[in-house]
Amino acid sequence: QSALTQPASVSESPGQSITISCTGTSSDVGAYDFVSWFQQHPGKAPQLIIYDVNDRPSGVSNRFSGSKSGNTASLTISGLQAEDGADYYCTSYTTSSTWVFGGGTKLTVL
Amino acid sequence: QMQLVESGGGVVQPGRSLRLSCAASGFTFSNFAMHWVRQAPGKGLEWVAVRSYDGSKAFYADSVKGRFTVSRDNFENTVYLQMNSLRAEDTAVYYCAREDDVTDAFDIWGQGTMVTVSS
Numbered sequence: 430q431s432a433l434t435q436p437a438s439v440s441e442s443p444g445q446s447i448t449i450s451c452t453g454t455s456s457d458v459g460a461y462d463f464v465s466w467f468q469q470h471p472g473k474a475p476q477l478i479i480y481d482v483n484d485r486p487s488g489v490s491n492r493f494s495g496s497k498s499g500n501t502a503s504l505t506i507s508g509l510q511a512e513d514g515a516d517y518y519c520t521s522y523t524t525s526s527t528w529v530f531g532g533g534t535k536l537t538v539l
Numbered sequence: 540q541m542q543l544v545e546s547g548g549g550v551v552q553p554g555r556s557l558r559l560s561c562a563a564s565g566f567t568f569s570n571f572a573m574h575w576v577r578q579a580p581g582k583g584l585e586w587v588a589v590r591s592y593d594g595s596k597a598f599y600a601d602s603v604k605g606r607f608t609v610s611r612d613n614f615e616n617t618v619y620l621q622m623n624s625l626r627a628e629d630t631a632v633y634y635c636a637r638e639d640d641v642t643d644a645f646d647i648w649g650q651g652t653m654v655t656v657s658s
Contacts, residue, residue: 430601432583465644467584474634474651475576475584480644518584522643526598528574533583 433458433519433531440537446507449534451519452500457529459500463522466495466504469533470515479504506536514538541565541647543635548652551625559620561635561649569593569613572638574645575620577631577654585631589638590618603629625656 434452441447451458451466458464462482467475477486479495482502492507502521506513519531547559561573575587588599588609597609608621618635632653636645 432585463643467645469584474648475645476648477644477646480639480642480646484642486644486646516583520584520586520645526596527600528586528589530576530584530586 430523430525430527430529433521433529435517435519435531435534437532438535438537440539441509442539443509443511445509446505447509447536449504449506449517449519449536451502451504451521451531453502453521453529454500456525457500457521457523458497458502460524461522462497464495464497464502465520466493466502467518467520468513468515469518475518509538511538541637543637543647543649545633545635545649545652548633548654550655550657552658553626553656555625556621556623557625557654559622559633559635559652559654561618561620563616563618563637566637566647568616570640572640573609573611573618574636574638575609575618576634576636576645576648577629578634578651579628579631582631587633588620592640622654625654627656630654630656 466479469475483495590609611618632651634651637647639646
């Protein structure tokens with residue numbers, strides 16, 4: 430049950446786009462399309478922003494999008510806004526009927 | 540509205556036990572699998588355990604297997620996490636989360652309860 434691999438941090442200017450990768454194995458990310466992404470602001474509970482690789486819950490901005498290729502999933506945020514600055518986590522279902530999170534990525538909007 | 544409220548956190552000595560509760564409201568609790576996820580201070584999220592919607596199945600992270608037990612009471616709309624043989628590395632905010640029955644995503648989270656394991 431090793432954590433999925435995410436970059437520790439990413440930064441970009443407002444209005445630009447960023448992509449955060451989430452790399453797993455053929456036993457998790459590569460096995461199913463049950464990949465979700467969460468946004469977490471300091472001191473707050475995580476909030477679901479992408480599920481099933483590329484679907485958005487109602488109320489989540491269409492600036493957030495997801496994709497997957499092989500064992501790597503990705504989250505793209507376009508038109509960066511100051512309020513997008515937060516920690517982002519991916520998670521995947523695994524072939525052991527468990528779940529695994531990524532280590533998290535801190536996004537700084539410059 | 541749909542809500543999850545955790546309770547039961549606190550300071551406990553290594554080797555001792557603690558039971559967390561997560562009370563659900565605003566939705567049909569018995570239709571949903573329920574998870575526990577934790578976050579050590581300054582660290583990332585770690586999945587801990589899940590109990591199926593009907594209570595028949597449970598799965599655990601290797602880090603807690605054999606020490607933690609997740610259970611639920613569908614009459615009381617509550618999921619529990621019994622934590623035994625606690626270690627310093629179990630110190631974290633513990634969140635409960637609902638697994639949506641269609642998307643399998645963790646769509647509702649509680650506010651978390653802090654557990655500190657220290658002598």
